[in-house]
Amino acid sequence: MKPESPACFLRGEACSLGQIFSPAHQLPGNKLSAVGGGRGGMVGMRLAFWAVWELGETCHLDGTELKLSKNELKRCLKAEKKVAEKEAKQKELSEKQLSQATAAAxxxxxxxxxxxxxxxxxxxxxxxxxxxxxxxxxxxxxxxxxxxxxxxxxxxxxxxxxxxxxxxxxxxxxxxxxxxxxxxxxxxxxxxxxxxxxxxxxxxxxxxxxxxxxxxxxxxxxxxxxxxxxxxxxxxEKETRYPQRYLDLILNDFVRQKFITRSKIVTNIRSFMDELGFLEIETPMMNIIPGGAVAKPFITYHNELDMNFYRRIAPELYHKMLVVGGINRVFEIGCQFQNEGIYLMHNPEFTTCEFYMTCADYHDLIEIMENMVSVVVKHITGGYKVIYHPDGPEGQAYEIDFTPPFRRISMVEGLETALEMKLPETNLFETEETCKILDDIWGVKAVECPPPRTTARLLDKLVGELLEMTCINPTFICDHPQIISPLAKWSCSKVSLTESFELYLNNPNQQRQIFEEQAKAKAVGDDEAMFIDRNFCTALEYGLPPTV
CATH class of the missing domain: 2.40.50.140 (Nucleic acid-binding proteins)
Structure with a gap:
C-alpha cells in the first residue's frame, strides 16, 4: 500500500520527529538510521528505519497519521540539501585526487x-x-x-x-x-x-x-x-628502522654505507689471512653438544633424527680438531648464536672471525691482531683514525685511533683500579668467599646480574660494566682468570690466570677436569656453563701442538 505524501515507514521504537528528521541521522538516498539520544532524550536507543519522501504534509507511523507542519518540512528539506551538497563535494575531491595520482603514475x-x-x-x-x-x-x-x-x-x-x-x-x-x-x-x-x-x-x-x-x-x-x-x-625511529631495514636503507644513506664498509672489512680480512697462509674452513652450525664458549645456546629440533641440536656458540672445538689433524693454520668467518640479551655490545646472532695457529703464543697472536685490524682500517679509510657515531650521524662523535700497538689491560688489575679496592688472590677465585665479595660489589653498584650469581658470571659482568665500556680505542684485556676462560692455557707466571688473548691448553686431562668444573656450574643453574665434550677431549689425546 503506497502511503500518502509525504510518508515514512519506521522500524524500531518510538522516537520524536526531531530524532527522525535530524540531519545527523541522514544517509544517502534518503535512507535514514538513528541512534537514540537526540532531542527525544532516549539515550542509547537504536532505531532503524527507511523513509520515502514525497511532497505533502502527512506522515504515517505504524499506521498512525501524524500531521507535519510546513516549517518542519522546510527544515527537513534544507537539511537534506545540505547533506547532499557535502557528499557531492567529498566525492568531487576524491575523484580529483584519484585523477591526479593516476596521471602521475x-x-x-x-x-x-x-x-x-x-x-x-x-x-x-x-x-x-x-x-x-x-x-x-x-x-x-x-x-x-x-x-x-x-x-x-x-x-x-x-x-x-x-x-x-x-x-x-x-x-x-x-x-x-x-x-x-x-x-x-x-x-x-x-x-x-x-x-x-x-x-x-x-x-x-x-x-x-x-x-x-x-x-x-x-x-x-x-x-x-x-x-x-x-x-x-x-x-x-629505531622501532621502525630495524624491523623494516629496507626502509632504513632507502632513506638513510649512512646505513647503506655501513653495509658497504662491512663487506669491505670481510674481504680485507680474508685477504690478510690468506697472505699469512691460513686455510679458510667451514664448521657445523648445528651441534649435538654446544661448546667453544661460555654462553647459553639456542636449541633446535631435527625431525629426521628425532633429537635436539644446538646452534653453535663458537667454532673453537672443531678448529682445534683440525689442528690435531695436521692443518696448522685455520680461520673461519661465520655466524655464532648465543641465547642471551640484546644491547649495543651484544646481539644473539653475530659474525666472528676465529683463527688458530700452531707453534706460537698469545704475544704472537696479539701482534697478528694489531696488524690485521690496523691494515684493514687503513686500507678502507686511508688512515688509522676514524670518526664513530654509535647513536647515528646526529649523535655524539668519537675518534678512534687504530694506530698500533694497542693498549693492554690485565683484567684483574684493571678491575682493582676501577673498583679502587684489592680483590682476593686469583688462586682463591674458586672459593665461596670470593663469590660473596663479588656479589656484595654488585649490590653496591646497584647493577643486576641475573642468577645464578657464580664467580665467573659476576666477574664477566663487572668487566663489561667497568672495563669494556671505557675502551674507546682498541684495547686488549689480557690475563683472564681461568674460571671464566676454561679453554685457555694457564699462565706460566701468574697463578690461576690464563694467557688470554688467547692461548689454548693442549693437556687432555687438564681440559677434562675443567669441563667437569663447568658441568658442576651447569648443575646449579648456570645456563652459560659448558657441556662436557668427551669427543673433543679424545681428540686432544692424539696430540694438539701449542696453539693460539
Missing part, C-alpha cells in the same frame, strides 16, 4: 611528482590510489613491472666519470641508460614519489652546475605503492 615520462593533495593523504588512501593507478596502466596494456632494463653505468660511476663537466654542458653524442629510485622532483617544490625508473639520455650539467642526465626516454621499472617518510625528515 601513467604519465611517468612527463610527471612523476606528488601533488600536495597526495601528501595530505593517510597511508591507506595513498596505497589505494596508487594501486588503482597501476591497475589503469595494466588495462592500457602497459607493464609496470618489466622483466629487464639494460643499464650501461651505475649512478656512482656516472657521478665519478662526469663530475668534471662544466655548468651548461650537454654531451649529446653520448647516450647512457641508468636506473634508480626517484627521491624528489623539482616542480612547485620537492615532492617525494619513490618510483624506481630507468632513464635513457645524455649526461650534462644544469646552468647551476648540477650533474644530470638529460632524458629522452623514461621507463617505469617498479612503482612504490606505500608512502615513504619525507627525505628532509628521514627515518630516525
Amino acid at each position: 601513467t604519465n611517468h615520462t612527463t610527471d612523476n611528482g606528488m601533488g600536495p593533495e597526495e601528501e595530505s593523504l593517510d597511508p591507506n588512501q595513498y596505497y589505494k590510489i596508487h594501486s588503482q593507478a597501476i591497475h589503469q596502466l595494466k588495462v592500457k596494456g602497459e607493464d609496470p613491472y618489466p622483466h629487464k632494463f639494460h643499464v650501461d653505468i651505475s649512478l656512482t660511476d656516472f657521478i665519478q666519470e662526469y663530475s668534471h663537466l662544466q655548468p651548461g654542458d650537454h654531451l649529446t653524442g653520448i647516450t647512457l641508460r641508468v636506473a634508480g629510485r626517484i627521491h624528489g622532483k623539482r616542480a612547485s617544490g620537492v615532492k617525494l614519489i619513490s618510483y624506481i625508473i630507468g632513464v635513457q639520455g645524455n649526461p650534462g650539467k644544469t646552468k647551476k652546475g648540477e650533474l644530470s642526465i638529460i632524458p629522452y626516454e623514461i621507463t617505469l621499472l617498479s612503482p612504490c605503492l606505500h608512502m615513504l617518510p619525507h627525505l628532509h625528515f628521514g627515518l630516525k
Whole structure:
C-alpha cells in the first residue's frame, strides 16, 4: 500500500520527529538510521528505519497519521540539501585526487611528482590510489613491472666519470641508460614519489652546475605503492628502522654505507689471512653438544633424527680438531648464536672471525691482531683514525685511533683500579668467599646480574660494566682468570690466570677436569656453563701442538 505524501515507514521504537528528521541521522538516498539520544532524550536507543519522501504534509507511523507542519518540512528539506551538497563535494575531491595520482603514475615520462593533495593523504588512501593507478596502466596494456632494463653505468660511476663537466654542458653524442629510485622532483617544490625508473639520455650539467642526465626516454621499472617518510625528515625511529631495514636503507644513506664498509672489512680480512697462509674452513652450525664458549645456546629440533641440536656458540672445538689433524693454520668467518640479551655490545646472532695457529703464543697472536685490524682500517679509510657515531650521524662523535700497538689491560688489575679496592688472590677465585665479595660489589653498584650469581658470571659482568665500556680505542684485556676462560692455557707466571688473548691448553686431562668444573656450574643453574665434550677431549689425546 503506497502511503500518502509525504510518508515514512519506521522500524524500531518510538522516537520524536526531531530524532527522525535530524540531519545527523541522514544517509544517502534518503535512507535514514538513528541512534537514540537526540532531542527525544532516549539515550542509547537504536532505531532503524527507511523513509520515502514525497511532497505533502502527512506522515504515517505504524499506521498512525501524524500531521507535519510546513516549517518542519522546510527544515527537513534544507537539511537534506545540505547533506547532499557535502557528499557531492567529498566525492568531487576524491575523484580529483584519484585523477591526479593516476596521471602521475601513467604519465611517468612527463610527471612523476606528488601533488600536495597526495601528501595530505593517510597511508591507506595513498596505497589505494596508487594501486588503482597501476591497475589503469595494466588495462592500457602497459607493464609496470618489466622483466629487464639494460643499464650501461651505475649512478656512482656516472657521478665519478662526469663530475668534471662544466655548468651548461650537454654531451649529446653520448647516450647512457641508468636506473634508480626517484627521491624528489623539482616542480612547485620537492615532492617525494619513490618510483624506481630507468632513464635513457645524455649526461650534462644544469646552468647551476648540477650533474644530470638529460632524458629522452623514461621507463617505469617498479612503482612504490606505500608512502615513504619525507627525505628532509628521514627515518630516525629505531622501532621502525630495524624491523623494516629496507626502509632504513632507502632513506638513510649512512646505513647503506655501513653495509658497504662491512663487506669491505670481510674481504680485507680474508685477504690478510690468506697472505699469512691460513686455510679458510667451514664448521657445523648445528651441534649435538654446544661448546667453544661460555654462553647459553639456542636449541633446535631435527625431525629426521628425532633429537635436539644446538646452534653453535663458537667454532673453537672443531678448529682445534683440525689442528690435531695436521692443518696448522685455520680461520673461519661465520655466524655464532648465543641465547642471551640484546644491547649495543651484544646481539644473539653475530659474525666472528676465529683463527688458530700452531707453534706460537698469545704475544704472537696479539701482534697478528694489531696488524690485521690496523691494515684493514687503513686500507678502507686511508688512515688509522676514524670518526664513530654509535647513536647515528646526529649523535655524539668519537675518534678512534687504530694506530698500533694497542693498549693492554690485565683484567684483574684493571678491575682493582676501577673498583679502587684489592680483590682476593686469583688462586682463591674458586672459593665461596670470593663469590660473596663479588656479589656484595654488585649490590653496591646497584647493577643486576641475573642468577645464578657464580664467580665467573659476576666477574664477566663487572668487566663489561667497568672495563669494556671505557675502551674507546682498541684495547686488549689480557690475563683472564681461568674460571671464566676454561679453554685457555694457564699462565706460566701468574697463578690461576690464563694467557688470554688467547692461548689454548693442549693437556687432555687438564681440559677434562675443567669441563667437569663447568658441568658442576651447569648443575646449579648456570645456563652459560659448558657441556662436557668427551669427543673433543679424545681428540686432544692424539696430540694438539701449542696453539693460539
